[in-house]
Amino acid sequence: MMHAIKEVWTPLAVTPLLWLAITLFAYLIGKWIQKVCHDSPVANPVLIAIVLVAVLLMATGTPYDQYFAGAQFIHFLLGPATVALAIPLALNAVHIRRSLRGVGLALLAGSVTTTVSGVAVVWMLGGGRSVALSMAPKSVTTPIAIAVAQEVGGVPALTAALAIAGGIFAAVIGQAVLRWLRVDDWRAHGLAAGVAGSGVAAAQVAPLNGLAAAFAAIGIGLNGLLTALIVPLLAYLWPVG
Amino acid sequence: MSMPAAFAVLIGAQLLGEVMQRVLHLPLPGPVIGMFLLAVALLIPCKSWVARRDNEVSALEQASSSLIANMGLLFIPAGVGIVTELAVLKRDWLPILMGLLVSTVLGLVVTGLVMHHITRRAAHPDAEASVLNPGGSL
Structure with a gap:
Protein backbone atom coordinates (compact mmCIF):
# COMPACT_ATOMS: atom_id res chain seq x y z
CA MET A 1 0.00 0.00 0.00
CA MET A 2 2.68 2.51 1.04
CA HIS A 3 4.61 1.52 -2.04
CA ALA A 4 1.63 2.18 -4.29
CA ILE A 5 1.05 5.63 -2.75
CA LYS A 6 4.70 6.49 -3.20
CA GLU A 7 4.58 5.41 -6.81
CA VAL A 8 1.74 7.84 -7.54
CA TRP A 9 2.90 10.63 -5.23
CA THR A 10 6.53 10.94 -6.25
CA PRO A 11 6.04 11.92 -9.92
CA LEU A 12 2.97 14.06 -9.11
CA ALA A 13 4.70 15.96 -6.31
CA VAL A 14 7.02 17.66 -8.80
CA THR A 15 4.25 18.83 -11.16
CA PRO A 16 2.47 22.14 -10.55
CA LEU A 17 -0.94 20.44 -10.70
CA LEU A 18 -0.72 18.64 -7.37
CA TRP A 19 0.19 21.68 -5.26
CA LEU A 20 -2.24 23.90 -7.12
CA ALA A 21 -5.03 21.45 -6.32
CA ILE A 22 -3.94 21.05 -2.70
CA THR A 23 -3.90 24.84 -2.20
CA LEU A 24 -7.43 25.15 -3.59
CA PHE A 25 -8.76 22.26 -1.51
CA ALA A 26 -7.10 23.60 1.64
CA TYR A 27 -8.85 26.94 1.07
CA LEU A 28 -12.21 25.23 0.53
CA ILE A 29 -11.74 23.25 3.75
CA GLY A 30 -10.91 26.51 5.55
CA LYS A 31 -14.05 28.14 4.12
CA TRP A 32 -16.12 25.17 5.24
CA ILE A 33 -14.72 25.27 8.79
CA GLN A 34 -15.46 29.01 8.96
CA LYS A 35 -19.06 28.33 7.93
CA VAL A 36 -19.42 25.65 10.58
CA CYS A 37 -18.12 28.18 13.14
CA HIS A 38 -20.81 30.72 12.11
CA ASP A 39 -18.38 33.06 10.32
CA SER A 40 -16.35 33.69 13.45
CA PRO A 41 -13.29 35.83 12.61
CA VAL A 42 -11.14 33.46 14.67
CA ALA A 43 -11.87 30.60 12.24
CA ASN A 44 -10.06 32.39 9.42
CA PRO A 45 -10.09 30.24 6.24
CA VAL A 46 -6.71 31.51 5.04
CA LEU A 47 -5.04 30.77 8.35
CA ILE A 48 -6.55 27.27 8.39
CA ALA A 49 -5.43 26.64 4.80
CA ILE A 50 -1.89 27.84 5.49
CA VAL A 51 -1.61 25.54 8.52
CA LEU A 52 -2.99 22.58 6.54
CA VAL A 53 -0.60 23.04 3.62
CA ALA A 54 2.37 23.74 5.91
CA VAL A 55 1.72 20.58 7.92
CA LEU A 56 1.43 18.58 4.69
CA LEU A 57 4.73 19.99 3.40
CA MET A 58 6.51 19.09 6.61
CA ALA A 59 4.92 15.63 6.81
CA THR A 60 5.96 14.78 3.25
CA GLY A 61 9.34 16.48 3.48
CA THR A 62 8.52 18.65 0.47
CA PRO A 63 10.73 21.73 0.13
CA TYR A 64 8.88 25.06 -0.05
CA ASP A 65 10.40 25.87 -3.47
CA GLN A 66 8.83 22.75 -4.93
CA TYR A 67 5.45 23.70 -3.47
CA PHE A 68 5.74 27.26 -4.75
CA ALA A 69 6.56 26.09 -8.29
CA GLY A 70 2.96 24.86 -8.42
CA ALA A 71 1.28 27.45 -6.22
CA GLN A 72 2.84 30.41 -8.06
CA PHE A 73 -0.06 30.41 -10.50
CA ILE A 74 -2.34 31.42 -7.65
CA HIS A 75 0.28 33.79 -6.21
CA PHE A 76 0.48 35.62 -9.54
CA LEU A 77 -3.11 36.83 -9.21
CA LEU A 78 -2.15 38.98 -6.20
CA GLY A 79 -1.03 41.71 -8.60
CA PRO A 80 -4.34 42.09 -10.48
CA ALA A 81 -6.21 41.72 -7.15
CA THR A 82 -4.26 44.68 -5.75
CA VAL A 83 -5.06 46.75 -8.82
CA ALA A 84 -8.71 45.71 -8.42
CA LEU A 85 -8.83 47.65 -5.11
CA ALA A 86 -8.97 50.76 -7.32
CA ILE A 87 -12.59 50.02 -8.21
CA PRO A 88 -14.17 50.21 -4.70
CA LEU A 89 -11.91 53.20 -4.08
CA ALA A 90 -13.23 55.00 -7.16
CA LEU A 91 -16.83 53.99 -6.46
CA ASN A 92 -16.58 55.41 -2.93
CA ALA A 93 -14.79 58.58 -3.99
CA VAL A 94 -17.85 60.68 -3.14
CA HIS A 95 -17.46 59.70 0.55
CA ILE A 96 -13.78 60.59 0.52
CA ARG A 97 -14.55 64.00 -0.95
CA ARG A 98 -17.32 64.64 1.59
CA SER A 99 -15.14 63.98 4.64
CA LEU A 100 -11.74 64.66 3.14
CA ARG A 101 -10.19 66.23 6.25
CA GLY A 102 -11.34 63.46 8.58
CA VAL A 103 -10.30 60.66 6.27
CA GLY A 104 -6.95 62.28 5.47
CA LEU A 105 -5.95 63.05 9.05
CA ALA A 106 -7.28 59.81 10.56
CA LEU A 107 -5.56 57.78 7.88
CA LEU A 108 -2.25 59.57 8.29
CA ALA A 109 -2.34 59.36 12.10
CA GLY A 110 -3.43 55.72 12.14
CA SER A 111 -1.03 54.59 9.46
CA VAL A 112 2.02 56.27 10.99
CA THR A 113 1.07 55.05 14.49
CA THR A 114 0.68 51.41 13.42
CA THR A 115 3.83 51.32 11.33
CA VAL A 116 6.12 53.13 13.76
CA SER A 117 4.79 51.40 16.90
CA GLY A 118 5.17 47.97 15.30
CA VAL A 119 8.78 48.64 14.34
CA ALA A 120 9.54 50.28 17.70
CA VAL A 121 8.13 47.43 19.82
CA VAL A 122 10.01 44.77 17.83
CA TRP A 123 13.22 46.78 18.13
CA MET A 124 12.81 47.43 21.87
CA LEU A 125 12.23 43.75 22.59
CA GLY A 126 15.37 42.76 20.71
CA GLY A 127 13.96 41.68 17.34
CA GLY A 128 16.17 42.14 14.29
CA ARG A 129 15.86 44.61 11.44
CA SER A 130 14.31 42.12 9.02
CA VAL A 131 11.68 41.11 11.60
CA ALA A 132 10.87 44.78 12.29
CA LEU A 133 10.59 45.55 8.57
CA SER A 134 8.33 42.53 8.15
CA MET A 135 6.11 43.96 10.91
CA ALA A 136 6.00 47.49 9.44
CA PRO A 137 3.64 46.88 6.48
CA LYS A 138 1.51 44.20 8.16
CA SER A 139 -1.61 46.36 8.65
CA VAL A 140 -2.27 46.92 4.97
CA THR A 141 -4.05 44.47 2.77
CA THR A 142 -1.91 41.34 2.44
CA PRO A 143 -0.91 41.59 -1.26
CA ILE A 144 0.39 45.12 -0.75
CA ALA A 145 2.03 44.11 2.54
CA ILE A 146 3.88 41.27 0.81
CA ALA A 147 5.02 43.53 -2.02
CA VAL A 148 6.23 46.22 0.40
CA ALA A 149 8.08 43.71 2.59
CA GLN A 150 9.85 42.40 -0.50
CA GLU A 151 10.76 45.94 -1.49
CA VAL A 152 12.39 46.95 1.82
CA GLY A 153 14.15 43.71 2.86
CA GLY A 154 11.56 42.22 5.19
CA VAL A 155 10.47 38.59 5.04
CA PRO A 156 7.34 38.39 2.81
CA ALA A 157 6.13 35.10 4.33
CA LEU A 158 6.38 36.52 7.86
CA THR A 159 4.55 39.66 6.74
CA ALA A 160 1.77 37.58 5.21
CA ALA A 161 1.34 35.61 8.44
CA LEU A 162 1.42 38.81 10.53
CA ALA A 163 -1.08 40.56 8.24
CA ILE A 164 -3.55 37.72 8.64
CA ALA A 165 -3.00 37.39 12.40
CA GLY A 166 -3.28 41.19 12.88
CA GLY A 167 -6.45 41.27 10.80
CA ILE A 168 -8.01 38.53 12.93
CA PHE A 169 -7.02 40.35 16.13
CA ALA A 170 -8.47 43.66 14.86
CA ALA A 171 -11.68 41.90 13.78
CA VAL A 172 -12.11 40.27 17.19
CA ILE A 173 -11.45 43.34 19.39
CA GLY A 174 -12.25 46.26 17.02
CA GLN A 175 -15.91 46.92 17.71
CA ALA A 176 -15.60 46.44 21.47
CA VAL A 177 -12.56 48.70 21.86
CA LEU A 178 -14.02 51.53 19.75
CA ARG A 179 -17.37 51.35 21.48
CA TRP A 180 -15.61 51.45 24.85
CA LEU A 181 -13.91 54.68 23.68
CA ARG A 182 -17.37 55.99 22.77
CA VAL A 183 -16.71 56.06 19.05
CA ASP A 184 -20.22 55.72 17.66
CA ASP A 185 -19.80 56.83 14.05
CA TRP A 186 -20.02 54.09 11.41
CA ARG A 187 -17.54 55.91 9.21
CA ALA A 188 -14.96 55.83 12.03
CA HIS A 189 -15.62 52.13 12.70
CA GLY A 190 -15.26 51.27 9.02
CA LEU A 191 -12.14 53.34 8.44
CA ALA A 192 -10.44 52.01 11.60
CA ALA A 193 -11.19 48.41 10.60
CA GLY A 194 -9.78 49.01 7.11
CA VAL A 195 -6.65 50.76 8.37
CA ALA A 196 -5.78 48.47 11.30
CA GLY A 197 -7.07 45.12 10.11
CA SER A 198 -7.47 45.41 6.32
CA GLY A 199 -9.66 42.84 4.59
CA VAL A 200 -10.21 40.50 7.53
CA ALA A 201 -11.48 43.20 9.89
CA ALA A 202 -13.36 44.96 7.08
CA ALA A 203 -15.27 41.75 6.39
CA GLN A 204 -16.42 41.90 10.01
CA VAL A 205 -17.93 45.43 9.91
CA ALA A 206 -18.97 45.61 6.25
CA PRO A 207 -22.19 43.56 6.59
CA LEU A 208 -23.34 45.68 9.57
CA ASN A 209 -23.63 49.00 7.73
CA GLY A 210 -23.23 50.27 4.17
CA LEU A 211 -21.35 53.40 5.20
CA ALA A 212 -18.97 51.32 7.32
CA ALA A 213 -18.32 49.07 4.31
CA ALA A 214 -17.55 52.08 2.10
CA PHE A 215 -15.13 53.58 4.61
CA ALA A 216 -13.47 50.21 5.23
CA ALA A 217 -12.82 49.96 1.48
CA ILE A 218 -11.42 53.50 1.51
CA GLY A 219 -9.24 52.64 4.52
CA ILE A 220 -7.82 49.54 2.82
CA GLY A 221 -7.04 51.26 -0.48
CA LEU A 222 -5.61 54.53 0.81
CA ASN A 223 -3.73 52.90 3.69
CA GLY A 224 -2.11 50.55 1.17
CA LEU A 225 -0.87 53.52 -0.80
CA LEU A 226 0.25 55.48 2.28
CA THR A 227 2.02 52.55 3.96
CA ALA A 228 3.79 51.73 0.71
CA LEU A 229 5.23 55.26 0.96
CA ILE A 230 5.97 55.28 4.72
CA VAL A 231 7.70 51.90 5.09
CA PRO A 232 10.46 52.46 2.49
CA LEU A 233 11.13 55.79 4.25
CA LEU A 234 11.44 53.99 7.60
CA ALA A 235 13.75 51.40 6.03
CA TYR A 236 15.86 54.20 4.57
CA LEU A 237 16.17 55.87 8.00
CA TRP A 238 17.32 52.57 9.53
CA PRO A 239 20.41 51.52 7.56
CA VAL A 240 21.53 47.89 7.48
CA GLY A 241 23.97 46.81 10.18
CA MET B 1 -17.02 46.12 -21.41
CA SER B 2 -16.60 42.34 -21.58
CA MET B 3 -14.93 40.13 -18.98
CA PRO B 4 -11.67 39.72 -20.97
CA ALA B 5 -11.57 43.49 -21.43
CA ALA B 6 -12.03 43.94 -17.68
CA PHE B 7 -9.07 41.65 -17.01
CA ALA B 8 -7.07 43.47 -19.66
CA VAL B 9 -7.71 46.72 -17.77
CA LEU B 10 -6.50 45.22 -14.46
CA ILE B 11 -3.42 43.54 -15.97
CA GLY B 12 -2.71 46.58 -18.13
CA ALA B 13 -2.80 48.90 -15.12
CA GLN B 14 -0.43 46.55 -13.28
CA LEU B 15 1.95 46.47 -16.24
CA LEU B 16 1.88 50.25 -16.47
CA GLY B 17 2.62 50.40 -12.73
CA GLU B 18 5.59 48.03 -13.07
CA VAL B 19 6.96 50.06 -16.01
CA MET B 20 6.60 53.34 -14.11
CA GLN B 21 8.32 51.85 -11.07
CA ARG B 22 11.33 50.83 -13.14
CA VAL B 23 11.54 53.96 -15.25
CA LEU B 24 11.05 56.45 -12.40
CA HIS B 25 12.80 54.28 -9.72
CA LEU B 26 9.81 54.59 -7.38
CA PRO B 27 9.99 52.84 -3.99
CA LEU B 28 6.32 51.75 -4.39
CA PRO B 29 5.42 48.22 -5.57
CA GLY B 30 4.20 48.12 -9.20
CA PRO B 31 0.67 46.84 -8.41
CA VAL B 32 0.16 49.69 -5.90
CA ILE B 33 1.12 52.24 -8.55
CA GLY B 34 -1.28 50.45 -10.90
CA MET B 35 -4.06 50.66 -8.32
CA PHE B 36 -3.49 54.39 -7.88
CA LEU B 37 -3.39 55.05 -11.63
CA LEU B 38 -6.57 53.08 -12.26
CA ALA B 39 -8.43 54.76 -9.38
CA VAL B 40 -7.53 58.21 -10.73
CA ALA B 41 -8.47 57.17 -14.27
CA LEU B 42 -11.84 55.84 -13.12
CA LEU B 43 -12.67 59.12 -11.39
CA ILE B 44 -12.75 61.24 -14.51
CA PRO B 45 -11.71 60.08 -18.00
CA CYS B 46 -12.83 56.46 -17.70
CA LYS B 47 -15.84 56.94 -15.46
CA SER B 48 -18.09 54.97 -17.81
CA TRP B 49 -16.06 51.78 -17.18
CA VAL B 50 -17.63 51.37 -13.75
CA ALA B 51 -20.96 53.08 -14.40
CA ARG B 52 -23.99 50.98 -13.51
CA ARG B 53 -26.56 50.72 -16.27
CA ASP B 54 -30.13 49.83 -15.24
CA ASN B 55 -28.77 48.62 -11.90
CA GLU B 56 -26.48 46.22 -13.72
CA VAL B 57 -22.93 46.11 -12.40
CA SER B 58 -20.14 46.68 -14.93
CA ALA B 59 -17.84 43.82 -15.97
CA LEU B 60 -14.91 45.66 -14.39
CA GLU B 61 -16.73 45.88 -11.06
CA GLN B 62 -17.70 42.21 -11.30
CA ALA B 63 -14.15 41.09 -12.06
CA SER B 64 -12.70 43.21 -9.28
CA SER B 65 -15.22 42.17 -6.66
CA SER B 66 -14.69 38.47 -7.36
CA LEU B 67 -10.91 38.96 -7.10
CA ILE B 68 -11.27 40.95 -3.87
CA ALA B 69 -13.81 38.54 -2.36
CA ASN B 70 -11.41 35.62 -2.85
CA MET B 71 -8.22 37.48 -2.11
CA GLY B 72 -7.61 35.14 0.82
CA LEU B 73 -6.94 32.24 -1.53
CA LEU B 74 -4.34 34.28 -3.37
CA PHE B 75 -2.05 34.78 -0.40
CA ILE B 76 -1.95 31.18 0.77
CA PRO B 77 1.20 30.40 -1.32
Missing part, protein backbone atom coordinates in the same frame (compact mmCIF):
# COMPACT_ATOMS: atom_id res chain seq x y z
CA ALA B 78 3.07 33.34 0.25
CA GLY B 79 1.72 32.53 3.71
CA VAL B 80 2.86 28.91 3.51
CA GLY B 81 6.38 30.33 3.17
CA ILE B 82 6.25 30.65 6.96
CA VAL B 83 7.60 27.05 7.04
CA THR B 84 10.97 28.46 6.00
CA GLU B 85 10.85 31.02 8.83
CA LEU B 86 10.09 28.77 11.79
CA ALA B 87 13.54 29.42 13.28
CA VAL B 88 12.88 33.18 13.24
CA LEU B 89 9.47 32.67 14.86
CA LYS B 90 10.98 30.51 17.56
CA ARG B 91 13.78 32.96 18.30
CA ASP B 92 11.81 36.22 18.10
CA TRP B 93 8.33 35.15 19.17
CA LEU B 94 8.08 37.75 21.95
CA PRO B 95 8.94 40.89 19.92
CA ILE B 96 6.79 39.55 17.08
CA LEU B 97 3.76 38.88 19.28
CA MET B 98 4.02 42.15 21.25
CA GLY B 99 4.68 44.22 18.12
CA LEU B 100 1.63 42.71 16.47
CA LEU B 101 -0.72 43.27 19.42
CA VAL B 102 0.45 46.78 20.34
CA SER B 103 0.58 48.18 16.80
CA THR B 104 -2.82 46.73 15.86
CA VAL B 105 -4.58 48.16 18.93
CA LEU B 106 -2.90 51.56 18.53
CA GLY B 107 -3.73 51.76 14.83
CA LEU B 108 -7.35 50.89 15.49
CA VAL B 109 -7.77 53.34 18.36
CA VAL B 110 -5.94 56.29 16.75
CA THR B 111 -7.75 55.95 13.40
CA GLY B 112 -11.16 55.54 15.05
CA LEU B 113 -10.74 58.41 17.52
CA VAL B 114 -9.33 60.93 15.04
CA MET B 115 -12.01 60.13 12.45
CA HIS B 116 -14.76 60.28 15.07
CA HIS B 117 -13.74 63.62 16.54
CA ILE B 118 -13.03 65.39 13.26
CA THR B 119 -16.28 64.32 11.63
CA ARG B 120 -18.19 65.26 14.77
CA ARG B 121 -16.58 68.70 14.99
CA ALA B 122 -17.27 69.29 11.31
CA ALA B 123 -20.94 68.73 12.23
CA HIS B 124 -21.73 67.84 8.68
CA PRO B 125 -25.47 67.26 8.17
CA ASP B 126 -24.42 63.84 6.93
CA ALA B 127 -22.84 62.97 10.28
CA GLU B 128 -26.15 62.78 12.12
CA ALA B 129 -27.54 60.40 9.53
CA SER B 130 -24.61 58.03 9.83
CA VAL B 131 -24.75 57.89 13.61
CA LEU B 132 -28.44 57.31 13.71
CA ASN B 133 -28.49 54.88 10.84
CA PRO B 134 -31.36 52.57 11.71
CA GLY B 135 -29.81 49.62 9.93
CA GLY B 136 -26.92 49.39 12.36
CA SER B 137 -26.55 47.76 15.73
CA LEU B 138 -24.40 50.40 17.40
